[in-house]
Amino acid sequence: MSRSLPRWRSAVAGVSAGGDQRRRSVESPRRLRAIYRGGVSDTTSPHEQVQGFDELGLDPAVLKALSDVGYESPSAIQAQTIPPLLEGRHVVGLAQTGTGKTAAFALPILSQLDLSQKTPQALVLAPTRELALQVSEAFEKYAAHLKGVRVLPIYGGQGYGVQLSALRRGVHVVVGTPGRIMDHLEKGTLDLSELRFLVLDEADEMLKMGFAEDVETILADTPDTKHVALFSATMPPQIRRISKKYLHDPVEITVKNKTSTVSSITQRYLIVSYPQKVDALTRILEVENFEGMIVFVRTKNETETLAEKLRARGYSAMAINGDVAQVQRERTINQLKSGKLDILVATDVAARGLDVERISHVVNYDIPTDTESYVHRIGRTGRAGRTGDSIAFVTPRERHLLRAIEKATRQPLTQMQLPTVDDVNATRLTRFDDQITQALTQPERIDFFRDVVSHYVSEHDVSEVDVAAALAAVMHGEQPLLLEPEPERSTRSFDDRPTHGGKAQRERAPRTGRTDVQMATYRIAVGKRHKVEPRQIVGALANEGGLSRGDFGYISIKPDFSLVELPADLPSGTLDRLAGTRISGKLIEIRPDAGPPQRRTHSGGERARKPRHKD
DSSP states (O other): OOOOOOTTGGGTTTOOHHHHHHHHHHHHHHHTHHHHTTOOOSSOOHHHHOOSGGGTTOOHHHHHHHHHHTOOSOOHHHHHHHHHHHTTOOEEEEOOTTSSHHHHHHHHHHTTOOTTOOSOOEEEEOSSHHHHHHHHHHHHHHTTTSTTOOEEEEOTTSOHHHHHHHHHHOOSEEEEOHHHHHHHHHHTOOOOTTOOEEEETTHHHHHHTTOHHHHHHHHHTSOTTOEEEEEESSOOHHHHHHHHHHOSSOEEEEOOOSSSSOTTEEEEEEEOOGGGHHHHHHHHHHHSOOSEEEEEOSSHHHHHHHHHHHHHTTOOEEEEOTTSOHHHHHHHHHHHHHTSOOEEEEOHHHHTTOOOTTEEEEEESSOOSSHHHHHHHHTTSSOTTOOEEEEEEEOGGGHHHHHHHHHHHTOOOEEOOOOOHHHHHHHHHHHHHHHHHHHHTOHHHHHHHHHHHHHHHHHHTOOHHHHHHHHHHHHHOSSOSSOOOOOOOOOOOGGGOOEETTEEOSSBOOOSSSOSEEEEEEEESOOGGGTOOHHHHHHHHHHHHTOOGGGOOOEEEOSSOEEEEEETTOOHHHHHHHHTOEETTEEOOOEEOOSSOOOOEEOTTOOOOOOOOOO
């Protein structure tokens, strides 16, 4: 299959002195051609021979863009993929996410574009809107010094008007999801008659999501002369069949990692019971030096619930899941990129394809049940040479999932301890010191206040230290700077509570954290039909009312309401705060229970028991 040379190569011939170096760069792929014919061997890796991008034969304008973003040497998938794509070969690349495969196909495509052609020359199919946007942004970044290159993302959820007007003006690269691409083809608004390059990115995911028919239709209805590159993390039979049918004599490149996870990511885990997770996450947020964070949970509902709890505790957090409108999703991701948002609570599907440089930490709030999901999740950090941290919350009953992850990735996770009150307080004091130090480096800001303080000291005969302490108290507000020492608690875990017939009780017995405390029963307007669980009740009331876990006694969940034991001497302010609390989206309408009094003394050895019935 013939191939038109990049527009800049004809200018290489005849150049003297400096041209010799250029010619060596251009000829590098030819020297490697023997390796790529019939695939890359296991014993010879072109990545070992290639030291820099300038050896791969890329357009000088593309090389300049790579230099601008700080890329120095190609990754394995890039070193092995770029030369055959520049040679006009079809390529099948087997590589996990986060290996740099976007640049592996974007760089050679950009190096071969004909900017005089107005119809699309390259089409990249991606499984999700997020990945389509990420790939589109990568193309634009690498084309920074190629004047006039137009890249258009096309995906569902975005209005047709923007896409149609861009197509009428002319675009060189289209990046889209199969469904929306098919819509445009059926409407006749997307002309692929002169397509030269077609890329299937994360092909296995596209097939899992039901796009197989659309993908094959697009492959069949585009020019036979196009160059096809297929990238996939796995090679199921359906992918193999598509490769044989639509790719001509492809170079098959496999990047085998020694482990499935990136070595630049520090992986830790914390053993924690389910009701402790919110408190544990809050402690970690206090002591970890993070920039941006993704917190992964299993369900859509939990994304909203956890994000709301984090906001209530003063953190900048938002949720994304499959039910969030596309406009809101894009706004949230842009806020994360710009620094207006620090924490994103997400499900696996919603976060797929996200590549935000600020993400320094990934927290598996709910540890995934399969190792592939774990690898994809933590791959949101530590990308493109950056370092990252991942923390997995593991309940005692989920230890088997932890062992499975370690076995599959061949990389042990390091156990961490829950930060103590002393750890949190030390961090708070350090940050407070840093604020003072920062202010002292800006004398123009404090000169006025120095005069104010001096005047106050002379007028009221108090020490400057006392005035400084008073100002600090005013600045900090009513919330204490330091946490109170933890009361002694039972070491018994919620996950280890007694069971009957192998099933955990839905009612909770009184905690043993406090003794000899008179308890009173309160009624809240949520019950079994609202699908609430004791952990949700404890979490909501503790967050809103400033209660500790030791303040809760027996919890009984009825069909339409629940009964909760709390200390009888709750301040009126606490009840006022709890009045606006919602659980599962419903106001709890907390009030003292008007039914039979259920008072008891909260003693260390007493356990509430449910009546037993014999069959």
